[in-house]
Amino acid sequence: xxxxxxxxxxxxxxxxxxxxxxxxxxxxxxxxxxxxxxxxxxxxxxxxxxxxxxxxxxxxxxxxxxxxxxxxxxxxxxxxxxxxxxxxxxxxxxxxxxxxxxxxxxxxxxxxxxxxxxxxxxxxxxxxxxxxxxxxxxxxxxxxxxxxxxxxxxxxxxxxxxxxxxxxxxxxxxxxxxxxxxxxxxxxxxxxxxxxxxxxxxxxxxxxxxxxxxxxxxxxxxxxxxxxxxxxxxxxxxxxxxxxxxxxxxxxxxxxxxxxxxxxxxxxxxxxxxxxxxxxxxxxxxxxxxxxxxxxxxxxxxxxxxxxxxxxxxxxxxxxxxxxxxxxxxxxxxxxxxxxxxxxxxxxxxxxxxxxxxxxxxxxxxxxxxxxxxxxxxxxxxxxxxxxxxxxxxxxxxxxxxxxxxxxxxxxxxxxxxxxxxxxxxxxxxxxxxxxxxxxxxx
Numbered sequence: 025x026x027x028x029x030x031x032x033x034x035x036x037x038x039x040x041x042x043x044x045x046x047x048x049x050x051x052x053x054x055x056x057x058x059x060x061x062x063x064x065x066x067x068x069x070x071x072x073x074x075x076x077x078x079x080x081x082x083x084x085x086x087x088x089x090x091x092x093x094x095x096x097x098x099x100x101x102x103x104x105x106x107x108x109x110x111x112x113x114x115x116x117x118x119x120x121x122x123x124x125x126x127x128x129x130x131x132x133x134x135x136x137x138x139x140x141x142x143x144x145x146x147x148x149x150x151x152x153x154x155x156x157x158x159x160x161x162x163x164x165x166x167x168x169x170x171x172x173x174x175x176x177x178x179x180x181x182x183x184x185x186x187x188x189x190x191x192x193x194x195x196x197x198x199x200x201x202x203x204x205x206x207x208x209x210x211x212x213x214x215x216x217x218x219x220x221x222x223x224x225x226x227x228x229x230x231x232x233x234x235x236x237x238x239x240x241x242x243x244x245x246x247x248x249x250x251x252x253x254x255x256x257x258x259x260x261x262x263x264x265x266x267x268x269x270x271x272x273x274x275x276x277x278x279x280x281x282x283x284x285x286x287x288x289x290x291x292x293x294x295x296x297x298x299x300x301x302x303x304x305x306x307x308x309x310x311x312x313x314x315x316x317x318x319x320x321x322x323x324x325x326x327x328x329x330x331x332x333x334x335x336x337x338x339x340x341x342x343x344x345x346x347x348x349x350x351x352x353x354x355x356x357x358x359x360x361x362x363x364x365x366x367x368x369x370x371x372x373x374x375x376x377x378x379x380x381x382x383x384x385x386x387x388x389x390x391x392x393x394x395x396x397x398x399x400x401x402x403x404x405x406x407x408x409x410x411x412x413x414x415x416x417x418x419x420x421x422x423x424x425x426x427x428x429x430x431x432x433x434x435x436x437x438x439x440x441x442x443x444x445x446x447x448x449x450x451x452x453x454x455x456x457x458x459x460x461x462x463x464x465x466x467x
Contacts, residue, residue: 057177057235058184058343063228064170065188066195067221071130072099072163073196074218075137075156077328078211081204085141085211086149096309098153099160100434106161107428110168112278115420119250122169123229127222129162134215142212168427169250170229172275172420175409176236176248182409183343186402190336190394194329201325247416251275276417283425289414290422293407296350297426300400302433303357307393310441311364314449315374315386318459323383330387334394335401342402350407353400360393368454 079095088094114122136155140148167189174181203209203217236248276282287294308331309324316323347353367373367386374382408414408423447453 054178054180057181057232060228060231061170061174061177061181061184062188062191063224064166064232065185066191067188067225067228068126068166068170069163069189069192070196070221071133071159071218073192074200075099075133075159077197077200077325079156081200082141082149082152082211085144086152088149094149094153095156097438098157099163100431100438102157102160103164104428104431104435106164107168107424107431110165110424114165114169115172115251115275115277115424117251119169119173120229120233122165122250123226126162126166126169127226129158129165131219131222133158133162134218138212138215141210141215164427164431168420168424171405171409171423173232173236173248173250175416175419177232179406179410180343182402182406183340186339186342186398186405187336190332190339190398193332193335197325197328276421278421278424282418282421285415286418286422286425289418290408290411290426293350293404293411294422294426294429296354296400297404298429298433299354300357300397300404301430302437303354303361304393304397305434305437306361306440307364308390310437310444311361311368312390313441314368314445314454315364316383317451317455319374319380319383323380323387326383326387327390330390331394331397334391334396335398336394338395338398339402341399342406346406347399347403348407348411350400350403353396353403357393357396357400360389360396363389364393368449 076096076099082095133155136158137152140151140155170185171182174185200214203214204211209217237245240248276286308327312324312327316327373385373389374380376382376385404426405423408419408426414422441449
């Protein structure tokens with residue numbers, strides 16, 4: 025049962041493959057905890073997804089149409105930077121102070137975006153890019169902090185986090201589209217309206233923090249709070265491969281010895297996390313952009329929405345069941361990449377029906393892409409916190425390294441299509457006769 029009042033269960037130490045037995049509270053109100061984690065996941069990625077969705081519109085406002093991808097590139101680059109900082113420095117601090125920094129970064133970024141889009145001065149787009157960089161850092165800092173924090177809560181809650189991040193992809197773009205479209209609000213007003221979202225975000229995390237620390241004391245309380253102050257119980261320290269100076273610490277720092285130990289313990293998970301992001305970004309935005317070159321302009325956003333529908337459903341699924349052989353999902357995504365690549369060159373699906381009817385099939389396929397990607401991400405996060413053989417002190421370091429490498433995978437995908445879009449996948453190469461009459465999408 026997921027309800028057991030104030031009772032607690034201890035995970036068997038041997039099931040962790042090293043490290044102490046971890047105390048995981050089964051809460052009196054699991055539904056409330058699930059809802060709180062869902063809120064945290066949604067709001068953590070909401071700003072990232074909204075700024076990404078607004079990138080093309082902001083570029084047009086500043087007459088920088090050829091730089092529409094700059095904001096996404098800035099968010100990706102800054103994400104790599106914050107992963108490095110988080111791995112080497114931020115793990116020293118407790119979870120709560122880290123989240124306060126995230127709240128401040130998101131609020132400041134929305135404020136800067138509001139000012140830049142309201143004045144539209146010459147350097148406004150550059151300032152927007154700076155704000156987007158901070159948004160990227162905040163999203164990753166919030167993700168690494170919250171996932172590490174969730175190790176003190178029932179493992180099923182990883183599904184709530186994953187579902188929330190998927191919902192952010194849907195609502196981040198949808199809210200911007202509705203507010204600037206049918207409601208005719210300016211971008212500046214929209215960004216200002218987003219600042220108060222940190223309040224429910226804080227409330228949800230505060231509730232979770234109370235639940236995670238309730239009834240704990242000593243090393244268990246210190247572990248739930250995070251930081252380096254945790255001390256292992258006698259006789260159950262981490263594996264011998266961890267640096268001796270940090271063997272009594274609850275969180276291993278990013279020394280070369282500890283990085284090697286983390287890769288040895290969870291390298292398979294890291295590889296699949298890198299692969300899933302790399303393959304996802306090859307399909308969207310890369311192959312999707314090429315597939316919809318001549319389609320009506322709404323199809324690009326429709327594909328994004330369909331992708332996030334799949335992501336949301338599959339990331340939630342880890343609360344119900346887990347897939348430990350995540351390489352199967354990576355293999356399926358690789359097949360999707362091969363299929364989309366073939367489709368881009370042949371148009372066999374998109375041209376099967378007139379009036380863009382074939383793109384409905386591609387939208388359904390994009391849901392499958394999201395299902396594979398979301399399932400791989402959520403199961404990797406679950407395994408980082410729960411797989412046997414990973415010492416507890418290396419779990420947060422493993423998460424940080426995995427997310428760092430995944431951002432490198434994203435960067436590689438973006439760079440790859442930066443080259444492909446100007447060579448074998450340029451519009452002239454794919455469509456030497458140009459687009460058919462009656463459509464208005466242009467590069």
